[in-house]
């Protein structure tokens with residue numbers, strides 16, 4: 001049977017505001033002792049009132065714009081009622097009927113790891129809403145432990161349309177989404193710290209049909225790898241059921257067990273009615289003015305996909321462009337060096353090849369790397385011909401090791417390209433005299449013999465002679 005795979009995602013991204021969503025507690029609980037970043041508001045004590053954090057709204061609006069959503073000027077919060085030990089209030093404050101934003105689109109590319117060929121794709125965004133997170137349970141042999149540090153952390157829930165057609169497309173989409181959120185500055189999206197989590201819905205249908213069949217929802221996936229593996233697993237299960245004539249008739253929810261690489265039935269899918277949503281009585285509706293939306297979205301950075309397109313258009317490979325888009329420290333340094341050279345390949349050789357090489361060689365990381373300004377000064381010295389490319393490489397290594405400026409190193413080492421003609425002519429004459437056999441070979445037609453003469457001069461000047469001029473001078477005297 002020719003079946004088509006239909007995938008939709010719900011992504012939860014933890015927002016990187018200083019304080020929590022409705023109280024002044026520290027929003028960065030990473031590494032802190034359990035239950036130390038809590039207060040009566042996020043613990044749901046009676047008589048407390050939630051106050052929305054303006055930074056959450058601003059960052060969520062920026063994210064919505066970056067996902068090309070319509071920001072809804074009117075939205076409001078709702079209570080989603082359920083009991084769970086990690087939820088001290090007994091309800092989550094979310095947005096149900098009137099989300100902050102809707103109708104967006106994300107353009108991304110799916111790269112074949114074998115051929116490196118990439119195929120453009122896109123996925124529509126159904127909605128983006130904001131809500132607060134629950135705490136965290138740790139199950140031990142003697143009982144379950146509750147840590148409420150994360151309770152009240154702001155989340156963006158981003159729901160896609162069922163536009164994805166393979167597990168590869170799903171993971172390529174979430175990778176691009178992660179880039180966008182990091183780029184917009186609304187989430188660190190650190191997968192290791194669980195800052196981005198996915199629920200994936202999958203169903204199959206005979207090719208050519210347009211209706212959607214009951215889906216299986218896979219809950220709580222927290223890495224690109226587990227998302228892909230869980231979808232592949234569930235796709236195989238569903239395919240077998242379809243082929244046996246037992247296609248699912250109702251929606252179900254399953255959990256992914258990472259260690260066993262399989263899904264496990266959790267429950268029949270809950271419906272919205274089960275949560276008894278009702279408008280949050282303690283928070284007035286959110287009414288956003290055009291002026292507010294414009295002010296927070298006015299100076300937004302380019303989208304990662306736009307940056308990537310510009311880098312590849314300037315001559316970089318897809319892989320080089322992706323490295324720059326994914327690393328702001330590298331990107332800032334690259335842009336600064338490229339502004340001097342106006343030659344992307346030359347800037348890439350310094351920033352994407354030489355610099356990481358020297359950092360690794362000397363046991364350093366990107367945070368120890370010379371600043372964009374320091375590298376731009378090095379590039380100026382190379383561009384003006386003060387030092388050669390080879391000498392530039394040595395200076396870069398010394399900058400990485402010592403942390404001093406290019407100018408200081410060039411001065412201290414007595415570097416500086418030898419380019420005055422009188423000195424070069426003398427060097428050429430001496431080298432020609434010292435290598436009569438190379439001259440003989442050259443005259444007999446062995447053009448590579450010229451390299452021996454130029455090489456000797458470069459060696460003598462420790463790579464500081466102007467190689468192009470040396471070449472010209474050698475040709476002029478023989």
Ligand SMILES: [Zn+2]
Pocket residue numbers: 020023024025037038039040041042043152
């Ligand atoms: Zn609090």
